[in-house]
Amino acid sequence: MAETISSAVAELASQRWSVTTQQTTAAVAEQAQARRTEVQAALARRAQEDMSSLGWSLALPLHV
Numbered sequence: 001m002a003e004t005i006s007s008a009v010a011e012l013a014s015q016r017w018s019v020t021t022q023q024t025t026a027a028v029a030e031q032a033q034a035r036r037t038e039v040q041a042a043l044a045r046r047a048q049e050d051m052s053s054l055g056w057s058l059a060l061p062l063h064v
Helices: 002-063
Strands: none
Touching: none
16 A cells, blocks of 8 residues: 555656656747847847948948
8 A cells, every 4th residue: 555655656746747847848948939039139130230330331432
């Protein structure tokens, strides 16, 4: 009887650990995706700013 209870407790603990691990993995993956999205947006803004600056740099000598 005690062995059956011990086995059941061990099984429940294992299942709980598995669920916790899956939830943690999902949360980390979600955070990583959000960060990738932020970085991509920042890179796009930077590229747009660089292109804008380049455009002004090329245009200025024509007006001087």
